[in-house]
Amino acid sequence: MEKVNKNVDISKMDQEQYNYEPFADTEEYRKVNTDCIHSWVEIMRRKGVSGIEALLDVATGAGTMVQIVFDNLPDSWKTAAVMCLDQSSEALKLAHSRLEKTVDRLKMVHSSIEDMTIPDQSVDIAVWGNGIHYLSKDDQLDSIKRIKKALKPGGLLFFNTAFYEEARPADTLPFYRTQVKNAVHYLRERGVKRQKSDVKTEAAKFLPKSYYEDLVEQAGFKLVEASEFTLEMHREAWEYISAFQQYAAGALRGYPISEAIEAMRGSVEPALEQHGRPDRDGELFIPRKWLAISAEA
Numbered sequence: 001m002e003k004v005n006k007n008v009d010i011s012k013m014d015q016e017q018y019n020y021e022p023f024a025d026t027e028e029y030r031k032v033n034t035d036c037i038h039s040w041v042e043i044m045r046r047k048g049v050s051g052i053e054a055l056l057d058v059a060t061g062a063g064t065m066v067q068i069v070f071d072n073l074p075d076s077w078k079t080a081a082v083m084c085l086d087q088s089s090e091a092l093k094l095a096h097s098r099l100e101k102t103v104d105r106l107k108m109v110h111s112s113i114e115d116m117t118i119p120d121q122s123v124d125i126a127v128w129g130n131g132i133h134y135l136s137k138d139d140q141l142d143s144i145k146r147i148k149k150a151l152k153p154g155g156l157l158f159f160n161t162a163f164y165e166e167a168r169p170a171d172t173l174p175f176y177r178t179q180v181k182n183a184v185h186y187l188r189e190r191g192v193k194r195q196k197s198d199v200k201t202e203a204a205k206f207l208p209k210s211y212y213e214d215l216v217e218q219a220g221f222k223l224v225e226a227s228e229f230t231l232e233m234h235r236e237a238w239e240y241i242s243a244f245q246q247y248a249a250g251a252l253r254g255y256p257i258s259e260a261i262e263a264m265r266g267s268v269e270p271a272l273e274q275h276g277r278p279d280r281d282g283e284l285f286i287p288r289k290w291l292a293i294s295a296e297a
């Protein structure tokens with residue numbers, strides 16, 4: 001029997017070219033990022049920050065991190081100028097439309113982090129949400145050094161990722177294996193062939209927490225905190241993240257992307273039914289961990 005659910009509502013996802021947005025809009029995603037940001041605002045207070053002149057948001061995406069940061073800042077800090085940097089112009093357009101009512105002094109910067117040119121010592125706080133894992137180790141180090149140059153002395157860098165070694169606890173691995181196995185089976189049944197590809201996406205590398213702790217120190221920062229947050233992810237969130245191009249491409253390397261997305265998304269439900277844990281309402285979930293790093297320039 002084919003274990004792929006074909007009754008998934010794809011209308012919202014397929015209209016998006018920038019297709020991270022549906023996942024970013026889930027309650028779960030907002031919750032885990034809000035938990036991270038609460039801890040970061042607490043660190044700012046502990047460090048004696050009493051206001052922010054300039055905030056840099058690296059890999060802005062749909063602008064989710066800036067929105068949550070502003071929702072959680074004291075009112076008197078909300079005059080901060082915000083620079084949103086992303087290599088996707090589509091993401092920047094979307095972020096601009098979402099943030100223009102929240103942020104008075106908003107500037108969109110169309111650039112990769114590797115090519116970022118921002119004046120030295122011009123930023124108080126840098127946030128890099130859910131994006132560092134896309135880069136190679138060398139590019140990560142180089143980019144963190146760039147951010148350090150852009151920060152004022154004593155400025156703070158915060159980043160998080162759910163793509164690191166400890167993100168998938170050992171007892172959750174059968175869920176991922178079953179999802180991929182079902183997805184591959186689905187593709188084979190349809191005669192979809194793997195196109196030869198030796199490229200391993202960076203997200204598939206899952207570097208350990210200790211690596212990220214060392215990374216900031218290597219770039220000349222002082223590590224302030226490395227915390228982990230656990231998120232209970234339910235079916236809809238898994239379907240949205242599975243439909244995110246980079247995620248599907250990382251899980252099913254070498255397959256044509258639109259077919260890989262279809263197969264990964266449809267394989268969520270049967271894998272959850274087999275391996276999910278019921279929450280208080282009986283809804284099945286698989287826990288996923290997020291790493292949040294705070295560092296001082």
Ligand SMILES: C[S@@+](CC[C@H](N)C(=O)[O-])C[C@H]1O[C@@H](n2cnc3c(N)ncnc32)[C@H](O)[C@@H]1O
Nearest residue numbers: 059060061064086087088091112113129130131
């Ligand atoms: C998964 S989204 C995260 C968006 C947002 N920061 C959040 O936490 O919800 C990753 C974003 O990183 C951007 N991105 C990926 N690699 C990048 C790079 N090297 N430089 C700048 N932006 C990059 C993508 O265009 C995408 O908008």
